[in-house]
Amino acid sequence: MDSVTRNDQKKPHVVFIPFPAQSHIKCMLKLAELLHHKGIHVTFINTRSNHKKLVESGGTPWLDDDSPGFVFKTVSDGPSSGAAEDGVEPVTPTMEEVWMHLANNFFDSFLDLVSGLKTPVTCIICDAFMTYTNTITAAEKLKIPIILFWTMAACGFMGFYQAKVLTDKGLLPLKDESYLTNGFLEMEIDWIPGMEGYRLKDLPEHMLATKMDDPGFKYLLKTAEAAHNVSYMIIHTFEELEARLVNEIKTIFPNVYTVGPLQLLLNQIKEKENKRTSLGCYSLWREEPECIQWLESKEPSSVVYVNFGSLAVMSLEDLIEFGWGLVNSGHEFLWIIRTDLVKGEPVVLPQELEEEMGKRGFIAKWCPQEDVLSQPSVGGFLTHGGWNSIIESLSVGLPMICWPYYGDQRTNCRQMCKKWEVGMEIGKNVKRDEVEKLVRLLMDGSEGKRMKEKATQWKKMAEMATSSNGSSSLDIEKLANLIINFS
Structure with missing residues (x-):
């Protein structure tokens, strides 16, 4: 029986607990939307600061009167994150401050929040990097099943x-x-x-x-060990991409669901139900549609898209080296330069470089990435190697250049270059000559052509995985039915 039509006295109700960062929230919102389409009630928990950003950026345009049973709740991310007082806006806490505050306060806040919900919670889907806040203990105390969601590749x-x-x-x-x-x-x-x-x-x-x-080591060790304290695990990958690795993980953790690429699964809903689904939203920052208009005016496969994600930072020197490398490559480029991309100082470029970038490039602070990647004029992606960026690039068959910053990005970069054969790595110490050389190879060289062909193959595999009988579609249905059976 399909999960949408099952009628139960106790309606399935999932509480989502994301790690409070852009990429994690985006990934978990997509899964939440998919399960909501399966008839499952969703409560999504954000920190106050992040929810304020999400609403102000227009990051939830898909959530309207046609989405009953999907609600947001918030928890504090610090004493200064509440409402404005006496006309003074609250200060947005740093990631480190949020991390510490949640470590000390999330457990009690979560128990209070769940006890105040009108609909009984039947399942918790928790970002695996939030277990440090004692979410598994909370689930045990509440006697609610918990599923860990790794918003990354199996290799990550x-x-x-x-x-x-x-x-x-x-x-x-x-x-x-x-x-x-x-x-x-x-x-x-x-x-x-x-x-x-x-x-x-x-x-x-x-x-x-x-x-x-x-x-840092203690945190990662405890996060890894926590995987053994739950019965179910979700990974944002597709089996065809990492078949041997997924099979290996299943020998250690038998109840594993691979559910990617999530956006392609959402697109399947759009095609089947003729309903509007989101594309390029869920953002904590305002996206600039002007960059899409600029891309639409360019020749096919002529533009390099450059985006180092939501958290990566670099020195001003590195930024300048990237800039000159892009300019000297001779290719046009769309470059996302966040206001906080340069660590500890404002982004101030030399006048000559700024002028040259203005001739060939379009600079934006943030953009609807999946819309950008799907533009015919985009021929390659210079990325930090975050998993959302990689799986979104694979979904449209684009080759990449990777400059890994931290976390799973090193692992992702190794796999995309050596295993999936869709990328090239830039050295940690950025040099304009290397940037220029790799961009030319990506856009013009035989290496870029070979990577493009390989990326196109992975695109077809991703589409197969998210088709009606594909591995990810079947796992989403299994996951939805598991949650319904909890109720």
Whole structure:
């Protein structure tokens, strides 16, 4: 029986708990929308500051009178995140302040929030990186089933999971800081099918600590260990992309649902039900539609799209090197330069570079990324390697250049370059000559053509996975039915 038509006295009701960052919220909102289309009631929890941003940016245009049973609730992300008082706007807390505040306060706030909901909660879907706030303990106290959602690739999950594996093997934490430079990090991790050639240096950087009580290392270790404390896991990938790795994960965690690419699944709903679904929204920042108009005026496959995501920062020197590399490549480019992209100082470019960029480039602060990637004029993507960006690029068959910043981006970059064969990596120390060379290869060279052909193959695989009988479509239906059976 289809999950939409099942009539139960106790309506299935899922509470979503995202990690409070743009990419995590976007991914979880898409899954929430999909399950809502299956007839499941959704309560989505944001921090106050992020929900304010989401509403002000127009990040939920799809949520209107046609979406009953989908509500947002908020929790505090710090003492200064509430409403304005005496005409003074509250200060938006930093990510570090939010992280600490939630560690100390989320558990009690969550219990109070759930107790105040009119519809009983029958399931919790929690971002795997929010388990540090004791969400699993809360679920046990409330006697509500909990599912962990890894808003990343299977390789990204397995990379983080190595915090536990390598600690058990005695390889982490590192013996001392000399191990960071003596070649030890070149050691290959040879026990993961589907991640051949993966090295210690491809791990998230906080795992390469030298002390067991290092805060970042402790956080990642506890996050990895928490995966064993739940019965169900969701990963934002599709089996065809990471078949051997997904099978390996299922030998450790038997109840795994692969549900990507989520946007393609939403597109399936649009086609079947002839309803409007979102594309390029769920944003915490206002998206600038002018960049789409600019792209529409350009020749097919002529523009390089450049976006380093919502959290990556760089030095002004690196920004200038990227700028000159793009200008010298001879290609037009759309570059998203956030106001906080340069660490600790405003983005002030040399006048000559600014003038040259104005001739060939369009600069925006934020954009509807999936709309941009689907424009015929876009021929390649220079990215930080965040998973949302990669899976969105694969969904439209675009090759990439990757400059990984942190977290799973190192792992993603390794896989996209070596395993999926759709990308090239830029060195950590940015040089304009290297940027120019790689952009030319991406847009004009035989290497770029080969990567484009490979990316087109993955696009077809993604479309197959999200077709009516595809692996991701079937897993979404299984997930929806699991949740309904909880009620």
